[in-house]
Amino acid sequence: MKYTDVLIIGGGPAGLCAAISAAEAGCKVLLVDRNRSLGGQLVKQTHMFFGSEKQYASVRGIDISKILLNQIHDKENIEILNDTTILGIYEDGVITAESSGIYMKIKVKSTIVATGASEKTLAFPNNDLPGVYGAGAVQTLMNEHGIKPGKNVLMVGAGNIGLIVSYQLLQAGVKVAAIIDAAPNIGGYLVHASKVRRSGVPIYTRHTVKQAYGKDELKGATIHKLDENWNPIEGTEMDLDIDVMCIAVGLSPLCELLWQAGCEMKYMNELGGYVPLRNERMETSIPGIFVAGDVGGVEEASSAMVEGYLAGINAAQSIGHTVCNIEEKKKDLHDQLHALRSGPVGTKIREGITQLQTVLEAAASSSL
Amino acid sequence: MDDNAIVCRCSDLTVKDVRNLIAKGFTTFDELKRISRIGMGPCQGRTCAQLVLRELSIATGKQISELKPGTYRPPVKGIKLGAICECSTGGEVHD
Numbered sequence: 001m002k003y004t005d006v007l008i009i010g011g012g013p014a015g016l017c018a019a020i021s022a023a024e025a026g027c028k029v030l031l032v033d034r035n036r037s038l039g040g041q042l043v044k045q046t047h048m049f050f051g052s053e054k055q056y057a058s059v060r061g062i063d064i065s066k067i068l069l070n071q072i073h074d075k076e077n078i079e080i081l082n083d084t085t086i087l088g089i090y091e092d093g094v095i096t097a098e099s100s101g102i103y104m105k106i107k108v109k110s111t112i113v114a115t116g117a118s119e120k121t122l123a124f125p126n127n128d129l130p131g132v133y134g135a136g137a138v139q140t141l142m143n144e145h146g147i148k149p150g151k152n153v154l155m156v157g158a159g160n161i162g163l164i165v166s167y168q169l170l171q172a173g174v175k176v177a178a179i180i181d182a183a184p185n186i187g188g189y190l191v192h193a194s195k196v197r198r199s200g201v202p203i204y205t206r207h208t209v210k211q212a213y214g215k216d217e218l219k220g221a222t223i224h225k226l227d228e229n230w231n232p233i234e235g236t237e238m239d240l241d242i243d244v245m246c247i248a249v250g251l252s253p254l255c256e257l258l259w260q261a262g263c264e265m266k267y268m269n270e271l272g273g274y275v276p277l278r279n280e281r282m283e284t285s286i287p288g289i290f291v292a293g294d295v296g297g298v299e300e301a302s303s304a305m306v307e308g309y310l311a312g313i314n315a316a317q318s319i320g321h322t323v324c325n326i327e328e329k330k331k332d333l334h335d336q337l338h339a340l341r342s343g344p345v346g347t348k349i350r351e352g353i354t355q356l357q358t359v360l361e362a363a364a365s366s367s368l
Numbered sequence: 369m370d371d372n373a374i375v376c377r378c379s380d381l382t383v384k385d386v387r388n389l390i391a392k393g394f395t396t397f398d399e400l401k402r403i404s405r406i407g408m409g410p411c412q413g414r415t416c417a418q419l420v421l422r423e424l425s426i427a428t429g430k431q432i433s434e435l436k437p438g439t440y441r442p443p444v445k446g447i448k449l450g451a452i453c454e455c456s457t458g459g460e461v462h463d
């Protein structure tokens with residue numbers, strides 16, 4: 001059995017910041033990630049980030065992760081376990097993991113789940129052909145491993161991820177045949193959309209994949225137009241000669257460990273799917289289990305970092321640790337979150353999260 | 369959507385298979401899982417569950433938010449029995 005004060009599951013921006021703040025409060029921290037290197041989604045983001053200055057806007061994602069990792073390595077009370085997957089959280093509080101092929105048990109005083117999100121997929125004929133990828137997988141191949149996924153790509157999804165990955169494909173010398181989206185409007189930021197449009201890539205809204213074809217691998221795809229009720233319009237089929245299809249239709253929070261632990265969950269479309277109820281301290285309905293980042297609602301690295309700091313401080317405080325000016329620090333973090341969530345998209349997210357907090361607080365007061 | 373689109377690639381289940389099972393009366397994720405193994409492959413529902421819930425929502429007329437996702441149990445991914453044995457016989461890592 002391995003013992004620690006605070007276990008942090010996931011080393012993306014949320015987990016890294018949680019580790020920094022829990023360690024600053026004097027806790028013994030164990031930071032675990034199933035990947036070989038820390039950084040989560042940041043590792044493959046070669047573009048400059050949006051967000052606010054405090055969260056390193058205009059710095060490339062990969063460089064943000066370097067800045068955070070330097071702070072982590074400076075702290076002696078943070079132990080890092082890479083290539084380690086947390087397998088289960090049990091009723092008696094024991095947490096199990098597989099670390100480079102070795103099975104182990106961990107006992108902790110407090111846990112922060114920062115496992116991020118996983119990619120959604122689509123059902124269309126031949127969606128199992130080699131050559132059909134999630135956009136995140138293509139990014140990993142290209143930006144982490146230096147491998148081009150193919151020659152000519154159809155990007156499905158015109159949100160920020162679809163747009164950014166398209167641009168990165170172009171930068172790598174890969175052709176992007178088209179970007180399509182079933183929605184009537186482009187979901188991502190206009191700056192990103194304009195950049196790919198200027199490079200000559202058409203963006204077709206209200207379009208979806210009819211089918212993919214090929215025998216052993218992807219050889220092409222047919223797309224078609226949708227009417228206002230999302231039904232395909234006959235005669236609008238278009239054939240595309242492509243060898244890669246990238247699915248970028250959104251992410252859903254990776255909550256499996258929270259379900260296992262018995263945390264109360266609620267389905268919220270604006271947050272990407274099922275998300276845990278949590279209070280202002282980022283604590284779920286199970287005392288001692290905190291959340292931060294995309295696992296609590298798909299958002300951005302900037303808010304994931306702030307939530308990480310908050311979860312770290314609160315987890316530390318819940319087991320008797322503190323830092324100076326703790327209440328001011330927490331207030332400042334809440335203010336930062338509020339500012340990040342001030343736009344139209346942010347408002348929807350803020351309302352969703354407020355609802356999660358209200359439900360949990362109501363449940364807590366009725367059980368008193 | 370064409371019926372032959374794959375929903376669960378580990379068990380080779382198509383949209384048609386899922387629809388047939390729902391028509392037979394397997395109308396929750398867990399029931400579908402028990403009869404077909406959907407959600408029990410390496411993905412553990414991370415990719416396929418959302419497609420299944422969508423089909424269930426269409427067939428039952430309920431919103432996805434009213435449907436129950438499957439029960440999640442440890443472990444989140446496969447682990448070798450040998451590794452568990454080694455741990456329980458004392459070969460585990462200590463601090």
Ligand SMILES: Cc1cc2nc3c(=O)[nH]c(=O)nc-3n(C[C@H](O)[C@H](O)[C@H](O)COP(=O)(O)OP(=O)(O)OC[C@H]3O[C@@H](n4cnc5c(N)ncnc54)[C@H](O)[C@@H]3O)c2cc1C
Nearest residue numbers: 010012013014034040041050086115116293294300301302
């Ligand atoms: C193409 C793209 C562009 C983006 N651009 C921006 C941008 O410009 N600005 C911005 O603010 N945001 C951007 N984002 C969003 C941002 O990357 C995410 O919101 C952010 O990374 C979420 O952080 P996180 O720490 O919650 O999760 P992640 O970064 O996903 O990290 C989660 C970590 O948990 C680990 N993990 C999961 N399960 C387990 C387990 N069982 N055991 C151990 N480890 C586990 C994973 O391996 C992963 O490393 C972008 C995202 C993408 C995909």
Ligand code: FES
Nearest residue numbers: 376407409411416
């Ligand atoms: S795709 Fe088979 S278990 Fe999910």
